[in-house]
Amino acid sequence: MLKFSYKFRLYPNKTHLQKLESTLELSRELYNSALLHRISAWQKARYHVTYTEQANSLVEVKQVRPEFEEVHSQVLQDVLRRLDKNFRAFFRRLGNGEKPGFPRFKGRNWYKSFCYPQSGWQFLGDRKIQISKIGIIRVKVLVSMLLG
Secondary structure (H helix, E strand, O other), rough: EEEEEEEEEEEOOOHHHHHHHHHHHHHHHHHHHHHHHHHHHHHHOOOOHHHHHHHHHHHHHHHOOHHHHHOOOOHHHHHHHHHHHHHHHHHHHHHHOOOOOOOOOOHHHOOOOOOOOOOEEEEEEEOOOOOOEEEEEEEEEEEEEEEE
């Protein structure tokens, strides 16, 4: 199966920019909340929270915080995958006797990207991309790589 990776330079209008910034901020909030949840579950009950448990709780998060409805579900799932990957790397390094580096909370300037793993975006040609829940944005394709 061939996989492609794209890197775009976006030229958003003010509305798109606000939605992009909101998506980044909500992604950062979710990352930090999920990290806090994992830490407190371990400290209180020595319980290891899994990615699946946190992903299943996204429905509840959207009910309590309706603004999370404005972010594509796969973006939110990818945020939790990032955190899970960071924890797996931490425990792998810990087991190998390396300097582990516990996953950190992310400040405003330390969370700069989000990812649509499968659906949620479509390249329209004519230098435009449609991003789910954000809109149609003018772009310049910087890199298109074939991954093996």
